[in-house]
Each structure stands twice: as C-alpha cells, then as structure tokens.
Amino acid sequence: MSPQPIRRLLVANRGEIAARILRTARARGISTAIVRHPDEEGGLAPRLADACLTINGATPVAAYLDVAEIVRVAREWGADAVHPGYGFLSENARLARGLAEAGIRFVGPTPEVIELMGDKIRARNFVVERGFPVAPSAVEADDPATFARRALAVGLPILIKPAAGGGGKGMRIVRDAAVLETELATARREGERYFGDGRLFVERYVERPRHIEVQVLGDSHGNVVHFGERECSVQRRFQKIIEETPSPALTPQKRADICEAAAGIARAAGYVGAGTVEFIYGAGGEFYFLEMNTRLQVEHPVTEMVTGFDLVAEQLRVCEGEALGYAQSAITTQGHSIELRICAEDPAQGFVPATGTIHLLREASGPGVRVDSGVHQGQRVGSDFDPLLSKLIVHGRDRREAIARARQALRDTALLGVTTNTAYLDRVLAHPLFAAGDYSTAFLDEQSAVLSGKDEVQPLDLLMAAAALSDRQLVDAASSVPAIYAAMGGWRN
Amino acid sequence: MSPQPIRRLLVANRGEIAARILRTARARGISTAIVRHPDEEGGLAPRLADACLTINGATPVAAYLDVAEIVRVAREWGADAVHPGYGFLSENARLARGLAEAGIRFVGPTPEVIELMGDKIRARNFVVERGFPVAPSAVEADDPATFARRALAVGLPILIKPAAGGGGKGMRIVRDAAVLETELATARREGERYFGDGRLFVERYVERPRHIEVQVLGDSHGNVVHFGERECSVQRRFQKIIEETPSPALTPQKRADICEAAAGIARAAGYVGAGTVEFIYGAGGEFYFLEMNTRLQVEHPVTEMVTGFDLVAEQLRVCEGEALGYAQSAITTQGHSIELRICAEDPAQGFVPATGTIHLLREASGPGVRVDSGVHQGQRVGSDFDPLLSKLIVHGRDRREAIARARQALRDTALLGVTTNTAYLDRVLAHPLFAAGDYSTAFLDEQSAVLSGKDEVQPLDLLMAAAALSDRQLVDAASSVPAIYAAMGGWRN
C-alpha cells in the first residue's frame, strides 16, 4: 500500500507535549486540532492549533481519559489521525481500537502490542521467553491468596508496581515486612484510580540502580532501529527530572549491548512506531528489562538533539505508512544533551505541587538551547494536572559544555508567580557527583541534605529595596510625611 | 606556554552578535562587559553583560570605530581579552596591536594576518602565489592614472571593490563604460567613509555566480581545520539575507576540493582563530578565491547547527592558547541548517531601512529552531546602525525539513511596530527555484517581480474589525449614538 499522508491531526493531549507535537505537524503542513476541557484556561498549545475541541467530563483529567469522548471529537472534526502524546490514553489499546473502528489512524503501535507491553506481567514473560534478563519478581494474579508471602520471598527490599502502570505512578518501595499490607492496599487503590486496574506485582528492588532506556522506532515494513540510550536516573518520587544522553555510565560495548537488546525486543514484538525500552542498570554493569513504553517519552528531545532526528516527524511518517528509509548505521550522534523538567513545585517542601499565575515569563534561548514550553505569560497554573510546565533542553559538544549551558539557561529562565524547581535543578547540576556522572536513582534522596540547602540570600539589600519600593502603600506613606519633617530630613540624620 | 584562561571579556560590539558572544562567555563562567554609546537605548546585549561601558564619539558608529576608545575602556575595566564580533573593528589590525600593547588579548588572528587579508590586493596576490585561482582583475594602486582604462580592459561587466572593504559595502557593478567614472567616485567616497581608505580595485564580474564560503579554525600550535561550507548566494544589495549549509550546489568531490582549498589558504597564512574563506562559484563548477574574513561571520550559526561545535567557544579556547584537540575527521555534519536575517527594512520599497519601536515581540521556538536576537520588546530601532534585528536559524534532518521549519518559524515570529522583511523571506523560501536549490547571487534581482508580489490580503474583514475596534475614538463615537437610534437599530437593517 502506498503511503497515505495525514492531513488532519488531532493531538489528544495538552501542555508542552501538545505544543511540541503541533510544531512538527504544522511545519509539515498538516491541519491541527487539540482537545480541551471547559475548566481549562490558557495554555500554549491552543495558540498553536488550528482548532480547539471541547471534551467533557466530571473533571478535566476524566475528560482526557475518556476514550469515547476523544473518538467523538476526532470523528466530528474529521481527523484522519490522532496523536496521543504521553500519559492519559497514550498507552490505551481501547483508544487505538476505537479510532480504528471510526477509520481514524492512531499515531502509535498496534492495539495488540500496546496490550502486550501495557500488561507488565505479560511483557516480562514475553521478554524472558526471548532470552532477555528481568529482575526476580512475584505476580499477584498467579495466586492472589499467597501474594503477600511470595512478595516477601522475593527478598526485601521490594518494589510494588501496578500491573497496568507506568511512569512511576503507584510504585512503592517496601523495606519492612510490617508495612507490606498497608502499602499493597494503597498501591492497589492508586492502580485502580489511575489505570482502572488494581492488580499488582512486586520486583526485587535493586539498590542504587541506574535507570537507562533506549529509544526505538519501527516501520510497517518490518524495519526496526534504535536511537541510542537515555540516562534517566535523576528522579524524585520515581519521576525523572533530569535526563541526558549519552549515559555517563556506559562503555561503548555496554551501550551496544543494551541498545541492541532494546531493538531486539522491539523487533520480536513486531513494533511499529516510536517506543522506549527501559532497563534497570546495576552497579556491576548488569541490566534487566523493566518495561516498554509504547509511546513518545517526555525526555525524547535529548535524543533529537544528538541525532538530529525529529522523532515526532518519524512517528507521523511511520503512521502514514512510509518506510524508515535509512539503516541503523545512518543514525549517528553528535555531542551531549541534557533535559531539565521545570515543574510547578516547591522542592523545599518535599516537592509539594505549587499553583498560581505566571505573572512574568522569560525563557532561555541562544546557541544549543531548546525550550519545549507548555505555558505562557498570564497563564494560571492549577492543580488539575501534573506539575510539568516546560522543558529546558541543551546541547553541548561534550558533557561539560552541556552542563555549563544548562546552568546558564536555568539562570536565564524567569517564571514569576509560581514556585518552581529551577534553583533546585541548578543545585543538582552543580553537585560534584552529578558533574562526575556518578549517580543512581537514589541520588536525590541520598543527597537531599545538600540539595535542599537554601541559597544564601546574597543581594539582601537589593531585594528589600525592590520589595519595599514596589509597595504603593509603603511608598505613599513615606512620601506623605508632613512638609516640615521632609524639609528637615536632610539635617536630622 | 600553558593555556591562560580568559577571566574578563569585553565584547566590543552590539546587537545580536554581542548577545550571542555573551551567552557563550557566561556559560564558560567568564565575567563580561559590553560597550555602548550614550545615544543608544535598549538592546538585549546590555541585559546579558555584567557591565556596560560607555564609549564616546560624535556618532554611535564613530565610537564603535574608535580604536583608542575601545582600548581605553578595556583597560579601565580590566579586560584580559576583547572579542570584536563582526563589522566595526573586527578586522582592524590597529585594535589588535593597541590591545596587545595594553596587555589585553584580541580574540582573533594576529595583526599581520589581519593586514594581509584586509588588503584585498595583497590577499589576492598571496593566494595566487600559493596556486589558488582568483578572478581577472585590475588594481588601482598599480598605476592610478591608467586605472579606468585597465578596469575596462578586464572586460565588462566588472565589479568595483574598495581595497580595504568587506561585507559588500561600497561595491558596485558596472555594465556600461559611460557610468564608470561616476561609480568609481562613489565607491571611493564610500570606501573612505567606511574603511578610511579610498583605494579601489575591479574584478571581472562573474554573471549569476554562487557565493560559497568555508569556515576555518586554526590554533596557536599549527593546527588548522575546516567546518564545511556555507552557501550565501541569496543576497540583496550584496548583503546576504539567507544562508544555508550544506550548499545545494556542491557534489561531495567539489565540497572536498573547496573546503581543502580554504583550509590550505588558512594554513599557508599561519592562521590562528576562526576565519572564513569566501569563493565565487561558477555555474561550471569553477571557483575563485574572493576574500578571507578574519573574524566570526554573521552566518556562523548554520555551521554550529550541523557540526554541533560552538564557534565562539572555539575562538575563546584558541585565544586562551589551547590546542584544538581534535582532528579534521572528528568534525562531522548532521542534517541541514538555514539562517534567515530578520531586518528592519521594507522590501516593498527597495529594502529601505525602517525605524520605529518594537511594541510587541514574540520569537519562534521549538525543535530545531534557534533565535539569535539582539532586540527586546519595547526597544526603539533607529537608523544609526545596520538593520539586522535578529537571526532565525533552523535545523532539519534534510533540506526539505529545514525549509518547512524555517517557514513555520517565520510565521511564528511577530515583531509589531517596525516593518521587517519576514513576509519577503517567506516568499523567497516558497520560491520553486529556492526549493530546487537552483539559485545564484542574481536570484533576488531576477525574481524581484515574483518576490515583491504582495500577499493577497486574505482576512480583510478580520483586519478591518481589529483596526476599527482598537480605535477608542471610533468605538466611542459608535457607542454614543442617541438611545432612540440604538433601540431602532435592530429593526432597520
């Protein structure tokens, strides 16, 4: 079948990823729409799309998770393809099926592959059968009655995971058998609420591991390539906040091994589209399959920065039925790239989400700096969605140049009105262990004392002057001193 | 001698290039200053520098061209190096010498090389002696009395050039012997005014040539490399407005030939620092040395986009005495890059410079987009300096993707209050000959009828509505209709 160009693309997402997808779609001359719940205001993506379609739901999140609603607006607007972004329904096979029934293409793999990889237990079995290593584990569904006992038998510490989960949501570490039951109950509730599936499994928790993932891409003609790895070990609450490529941990040989394993898994699954194979990487160089994300990742830009490929453009081409048109050897990398996630949160208060209005916004720019933003000046940031506001991505000829640029770009970023983690991110970049590339997923927790250290308030007088003089009330009061005192002022001091 | 780090850098320039140099210097942890004439207001660069030093002069331009003044402020501020940017004193050997006497480094080649390449006639002779081809020519200084006659003997059409010139300033094409004397007089005056040197030479004007240049870099240890070519044929009034790399004209063999010629010339000259060797490239694949610019070029970012190198960082490293530390083979290119020069000018009026205030500014961003801007919202744009406001640089996996991104980025650029060439640039990018890569330096002139074609005013009603409704006077007048008419309004139409 000859390629069928996409002419009308609905982006069923919001925030920075919707804006980023729209940019590529528009440059390709595609008509675009996005969805939006009536309670939402502002946002950069609606400004970039040709149309903005209302989706209804009890809450904004519920609307974004409503398959029928997305299919309805896609059909009514006349979309010929839907890009799901990440999160929400991006790994939902029902959406892919619902769209297919309506004659609309889903920018992602087949529903069968989504289901295979979406069920963490089936995915693990699939990977084990192909000879790739996974960590010791226990699966609730094998025998629910004995699950708690089998979980303990894996050997503490263990990690509880929702069978249908992803992105760190609902995951809990258990180091003490006494709290196992409570933690299982909480994880089950969260799994039900976020994924509509309360089934769990546990895995041996590898202490101080690295989280390394590999970007893969397959076309509908049987070609599969990889785009190298991303190092994603800098995490708080199982959520990545800094990602980079190449990983400072890998030797060329290890890199080849892990990347080829990822491409091998994708090939075995008949994977079509962009996907990511995640691995746990141990201090001894051993790596275990963790999961496969059948969608674009938040951190995909670092791969784009070093390979020069536009992964969204590749997704769209593959969805249109085009063959990749290049071999693995044509994918080369140049330099080093780092991504920083700028979040509305207060690191000093345990990363509690922050809300407010962005009264003033200045974004970084210049050589080697890319900003994938989802917000604009004047926008209200509420608590309905996750706290990611924008991503700062830098490129440098080497890791040192990339870190220097990242730090400068952070200082050039001014987002006034909502508390963000920019100063915290800068402290992470400035940490000697980060500079040495010597860190694991435990890094932020282990170094929390150093990292939470407040900056000394240096320019105190300037800050006081600015705060006092921008206060109308205070200035007026100072100025309304009776004339006689004012005249005397010069002599009295 | 071991490398001597630069700690305090003065950027003796303004506008976008000053901002761009400051970004790299700051990321390297260098203290920075820029210069500024008292008549100037606004500008992005002063916001990025740690200090802003006043230079005096009868006019702003005179101050930027005043060697003694630049040396004075550099010394007073305690600069240990001065980066001259492009234009102004960037190719002035007296500045390099004056700084050296004050114990301050000049970020550029030695005064001797600047003088060699700055004298177009000596440079041509130098290159000819090394066996590289140059176009037929006549030099005034050889025998001023017979210059006009010898100029005609080169064979019309000819190109008059100031011996001390560069950047297209003071150049004139003569196709008719009758106007030769007038044109020589004008060129001489311009040469005197801009370069303090009225000497001229003429060259055979190659019809419909391409302008191709090669970026070179040498260190103080005898290493010279090149970073590939840039295609700079899209010019109006001898000024480039769109540049790209790789050139759509070159075969791999021609590319190797021209790049190696450039590196050979730089090597022969003992070149230290970043420089550019410019060539005229004929339709038959022949190329002639045109001149060597001993400084950073306006269009250097396209090279950075495909090679991943930061050329300003390399300039600073070389100036510090570091060895390059990489071989020619380590410089690889990825994809395609295009630069668009956004100028305050009205293409509909023969590119007449425009002035005004930037009431609103929104710059493009997103994957593959870089903006090197020199201006900010609220800034006044006067007529003291050249009309370049900012540069839009894009990267794509191939030329087609780069063009698509460039066009989208232009549409995303809103600069309200000053007439710019953005719509004109978009018409150039949309031209079938540009898309085919089939153009010469005559392209814009030959296609001027097509390119000056105004966009059809499509959304006329919307524009009228916006213009009328944003007029307080008009809205007030409409609203003050006596109540009786207003009430009847609904029935009468």
Added chain:
Amino acid sequence: MKKILAIDGEQYACTLTRTPGSLRLQAGERSFDCALDALGDGRYRVRAGDARREALIAQHGDQVWIHLDGRTHTIQRINPLDLLAASGRGGADSALSPMPGTILTVQVKVGETVKSGQVLLTMESMKLEVTITAPHDGEIAEVLCAPGQSVPVKATLVRFAAKAEATS
C-alpha cells in the same frame, strides 16, 4: 509605616522614609538610600546604597517575585498588625491541606475521637495521593471539606476541639 518582608522565608522588618531627593530604607541596624526605576516589560533598575542591579519583578497583592542574578526570590510583604493578630489565636488546632488539590475521602465525623496518626482524610494533587493523619489524639470539632471538593494550600480541613477538652 513599618512592614515585615519575608524574603525566601526569612523575616526582616523595614521602614521606608523620604529624605530630600531620595527614599531611605531602614532594616535592622542598616539604613540605605534606595530607588526603583521601571524599564518596561517587568524589568527594573534597583538601587540599594551603592549596589545597583537590573531585575525582573512581578507582584500580586502582597506577594513579590524578583528575578535577580539568575535566581528567583519570593517575598511576602506582611503588615506587622496581621502577625500580631495571628499570634492571638490558638487553643484549638486544625489539620491543614499540605498542597492544593481535591479531597478524595473523609474518614472522620464531627464529635469522633481520634488517635494520633489515625487517617483523617485522603486527598489528591497532580496525580499524587496524600493521606492526612491526626497530629495527636483529640476530638473532631468541625469537618470543613467533603469528597470531590477542591481546596487551596493551607486550607483548614478538619478542626480539633480545644485541647483541654480533647484530652479528657
């Protein structure tokens, strides 16, 4: 007129007075002339004694955000009278929302006696579930939220009866 400035959480008292041709800020031992000039677009030139710097400033009510030297500082302007009033309250205490979000479940009723650590309610914010527990033994005097309700940060969710009674 005196104000308290809470700069990144640290409190400083200050008084502004006019001297001929300038404004003078008194803060603790220190006292210096100061000035603030708007440069447009949220940018200001700030002067404090001999120090001069450009900064980006935004304000909303008594909250001020200042981006200076690459860092953003949050400043709360507090009227000393409000501080005084706040310190006068007390007695009964409350459970506050640690972040803005939505109430998921409320697991206690008015009049109910709870133990320290007992779950009072659960809430969700930005996809994170948080459990609010009783900070000490006590009796619930008031429940000020319901499942599904959105609450801002530091909203009072549950109020305890005054301690003297609760420990009886």
Added chain:
Amino acid sequence: MKKILAIDGEQYACTLTRTPGSLRLQAGERSFDCALDALGDGRYRVRAGDARREALIAQHGDQVWIHLDGRTHTIQRINPLDLLAASGRGGADSALSPMPGTILTVQVKVGETVKSGQVLLTMESMKLEVTITAPHDGEIAEVLCAPGQSVPVKATLVRFAAKAEATS
C-alpha cells in the same frame, strides 16, 4: 463616524455603528457584526461576521500592527478630513527623504535652478549612501535640511518653487 483604513497600503472606508448587543462595521458593500476581546499580553480574539481568529495586535497613535495567520499587517487609520486637506495642497512640490537617516551633503541653494536628475543632496541611512536627485527641472524655493542633520522618512528636504514659475 467614518474612517479610512489603509491595510498594507490599500485604502478601505469603514463606519462603525452600535446595534443592540453588538458593533456593526460597514465597509463598502459589506456590513458585518464584529467584536474584539483582549486575552492579555497583546493577544486578542477578533470576530468579523462568522470569522473568528486570535491575533496579536499593537498600536501606536493611528498605526496598528496585526499579526494574524502568521503574517504581520500594517494598518493606518486615516481621518477622511485629513485626506481632504492633503489633496487641497499642491502647486509647489518637494523632494522627500526616502528613508530615515542623516544628511551628508546639500548640493543646491535657494533660488538655484536645477535640471531633472541633478543631485540635490546625499544622505546616509544604516551605512547606505543615497543620492537625492531633482524629479524635474525647477527652481529651489526652500532647503529644509543641513549636513549632519537626522531626518525621518518622508521629511521634506527641498521645496521647489510653484511649477508655473519654475518652468518660466
């Protein structure tokens, strides 16, 4: 109240009237309801009949810039009375500056008779030298600039005597 809108150089006459609940724009044959809502930061929602679009708008005096669908349009709002007044002038004509810049040399004097094409003066703008020549034979009535002077675009630099006299 009638206004002329010069949109990217093309002139259109328009009248705005209030109808119950809306504003109506009449332009030539066409007439449609319209609305303009500020969304903050220079962004507006524009409505004209059934068409609706977001645009960036800036204005300064009677000049309006509108960024709509990726293109910037320049609009001049002209009061019809001004047009009328301008057409009433005439008789003597002038040489105008084609761009803003600085006068370099003035090569004619008041009372001097010049030939068509003769150089009147030279000026410089953004490093470009421009020669201003006489558009026709005539006599110089007034010289309104001097070397070194900065002039805006379309400034009258040299005024000719009324043609009836000049051609004598």
